[in-house]
Amino acid sequence: MDLTKEQLLVTYRKMRMIRSFEEKLSELVTAGKLGGFLHLYAGQEAVAAGVCGRLDERDYVSTTHRGHGHCIAKGVRAKGMMAELFGRSTGVCKGKGGSMHIADLEAGMLGANGIVGAGIPLATGAALTCKVKNTGGVAVAFFGDGASNQGQFHEALNMAANWKLPAVYVVENNGWGEFTPTEFVVPVKDIAVRADSYAMRSDIADGNDFFDVYEKAGLAVEAARAGEGPTLLECKTYRYYGHYVGDPLAYRSKAEAEKWKTERDPLDAFESRVVGDAMLEAEELRRIDGEVTAELDAAVEAAENDPLPDPASLYEDVYAQE
Amino acid sequence: MAREITVAAAINEALRIALEMDPDVVLMGEDVAGGGTREAEGTDEAGGIMGTTRGLVTQFGNERVLDTPISEMGMLGTAVGAALTGLRPIVELMFIDFLGVCLDPLLNQASKLRYMFGGKARVPLTVRTVTGAGMQSAAQHSQSLYWITAGIPGLKTVIPSNAYDAKGLLLASIRSDDPVVFCEPKGVLFDSCDVPEGDYIVPLGKAAVSREGSDITLVGMGATVKMALAAAEALAADGTSAEVIDLRSLAPLDEQTVLTSLEKTGRLVVVDEATPRCGIASDIARLCVTKGFDFLDAPVGCVTAPHTPVPFSAILEQAYMPSPDKIVAAVRELS
Incomplete structure (x- = not known):
């Protein structure tokens, strides 16, 4: 594995930030401090961190309604995200987007998306831009098992394969599409096989193992940069929270979730690997835990005290000023 | 050139x-x-x-x-x-x-x-x-x-x-x-x-006055502008002077050009190829009654397609579409 100590520390910080960010949001909702629909990414951190670990400033990602993790992994700052979720004018989208539309184009983050599957063609278009402008960039679409049943998925993959676009399609199969088990609505065992219809390369990674995702994402990104066209990378993983915050989770057994959390946790797995192999020391990780907690507490405090949007801004940014 | x-x-x-x-x-x-x-x-x-x-x-x-x-x-x-x-x-x-x-x-x-x-x-x-x-x-x-x-x-x-x-x-x-x-x-x-031959733009959001007139305003868009111009010609033979507005841009809508014409003529017929509900014609009618009410000397006329799908047979399709004759009839109904 070609990871330096610095990269491992950065990776752990991202995964911890994602986990703590989502836990903090869950607390804030319970305390009645946040409104709107929130879909938490906890449990899937290794996918966002593993794939984004292969990307740089030339590259783009699009994501889903469950998009906070991809934002953090692509470099969007927690402070601006938290202010956005509090609906403040200092939010990364000036309080106009919220959780389901959080975006930061400067970080190459093309937005969370409230429409299942809609981020897939957006990333495909970004890949077309990279190709036409010859930037060397790659575009990654993150989406769930549910989105792989959408027409947008099939239409975009067909086009991207046909045009050999520098794209990577990352399907995070967490076993649940909203409240429905994936096996109820997807007739294939591995979503990766859907790539065969488009003569597209595919791969399957353990989505709870950062190192497996990082390795396979590396192959996909490298192929895309080399002009060999797109890859469909399926990452098998698990969603810790319900579909949204407040979901009573009546449809899912507690035992199933507990098993994933205790036996397959991506942060635990990362730690035991890096500490076990003496790549990092546990104290270094605890120090990061403390820094992340402090950063998040500061982000919440700032967001709570930041100004609300001016009501007149309701009318702004519908059209360009021309 | x-x-x-x-x-x-x-x-x-x-x-x-x-x-x-x-x-x-x-x-x-x-x-x-x-x-x-x-x-x-x-x-x-x-x-x-x-x-x-x-x-x-x-x-x-x-x-x-x-x-x-x-x-x-x-x-x-x-x-x-x-x-x-x-x-x-x-x-x-x-x-x-x-x-x-x-x-x-x-x-x-x-x-x-x-x-x-x-x-x-x-x-x-x-x-x-x-x-x-x-x-x-x-x-x-x-x-x-x-x-x-x-x-x-x-x-x-x-x-x-x-x-x-x-x-x-x-x-x-x-x-x-x-x-x-x-x-x-x-x-x-x-x-x-x-x-x-060269490069030029027509700005978005600006309607055009395709024909000046003083007795009635005909508002068209796309193919209905040509129908409105033909109707204006027929009306001129009767001594009715019709002004024809070409919306060109449906969004943003150039409300001012429509209202200025309505202020001059006091009567307006809007002609739209689309079906009648929830459309541009009803939008123009709304503009007339909300911002041009004091200018109106008659109800706003709407010549649109009927609330049906578009038929195949040529005779049915002709019956479906607006036409200069339908516009002239709508104008006469207002006077």
Whole structure:
């Protein structure tokens, strides 16, 4: 594995930030401090961190309604995200987007998306831009098992394969599409096989193992940069929270979730690997835990005290000023 | 130098200029290259369903003139993503009826990204699409669904009535940093008028006074402008002086030009190829009663298609469409 100590520390910080960010949001909702629909990414951190670990400033990602993790992994700052979720004018989208539309184009983050599957063609278009402008960039679409049943998925993959676009399609199969088990609505065992219809390369990674995702994402990104066209990378993983915050989770057994959390946790797995192999020391990780907690507490405090949007801004940014 | 060319040729010319002037412009759609770049096989390119893109793939190549699969949703969504990241795509949606399979990229993506992202995104996308009846293409290839896109905040919708405006409005649409739906009405696609050879724009959001008059205002858009002009001619023979307004842009709507004319004439008939409910005609009627009530000397007249699908048989299709006779009858009803 070609990871330096610095990269491992950065990776752990991202995964911890994602986990703590989502836990903090869950607390804030319970305390009645946040409104709107929130879909938490906890449990899937290794996918966002593993794939984004292969990307740089030339590259783009699009994501889903469950998009906070991809934002953090692509470099969007927690402070601006938290202010956005509090609906403040200092939010990364000036309080106009919220959780389901959080975006930061400067970080190459093309937005969370409230429409299942809609981020897939957006990333495909970004890949077309990279190709036409010859930037060397790659575009990654993150989406769930549910989105792989959408027409947008099939239409975009067909086009991207046909045009050999520098794209990577990352399907995070967490076993649940909203409240429905994936096996109820997807007739294939591995979503990766859907790539065969488009003569597209595919791969399957353990989505709870950062190192497996990082390795396979590396192959996909490298192929895309080399002009060999797109890859469909399926990452098998698990969603810790319900579909949204407040979901009573009546449809899912507690035992199933507990098993994933205790036996397959991506942060635990990362730690035991890096500490076990003496790549990092546990104290270094605890120090990061403390820094992340402090950063998040500061982000919440700032967001709570930041100004609300001016009501007149309701009318702004519908059209360009021309 | 100006010469007489058709609306279709004017569109082709605008596309060529846009592709020549800006390397970020790409053209995508079903059959837009249409088998082009295979001349060695003795074949020729189709250039789209109406031939409006002929010659472009030969000049600009397959990298910038892209034939897409018959996947309207994937193609439009991809174009939105390309626009968001620095290209300036022009998409040909063969007929506006096909919005039925690809509304999301316009409704929930292109129109909303700038706003949802706090003004930090731009989506310079142009969607060209054929609208309207008159070619016996029946219920799924003849609708005038621009009322759908005109009703979506964040989108602009324009519809030219002549070749001069078609070229200038299309160049303005392509250069706009907002997503624009550019309608190509069948009823005027092969009508000709004088068009300058060079580069020029017709600004979005500005209506035109196509004929001045003093007794009644006829408001048209796209193919109904020509019908309104013919009606105005017939009315002139009776001693009624009709002013004809060409909306050109449905969103944003140039309310002032309509209201100024209404203030002068006191009467107004709006003529729209679309069905009567929830559309541009009812929008104009609303404008008249909310902002022009004091100018009105008579109820607002609406000449539209009926609330039915578009029929196939030519005689039924003629009965469906607005016409100069129907406009004259509507005017007489008001006086």
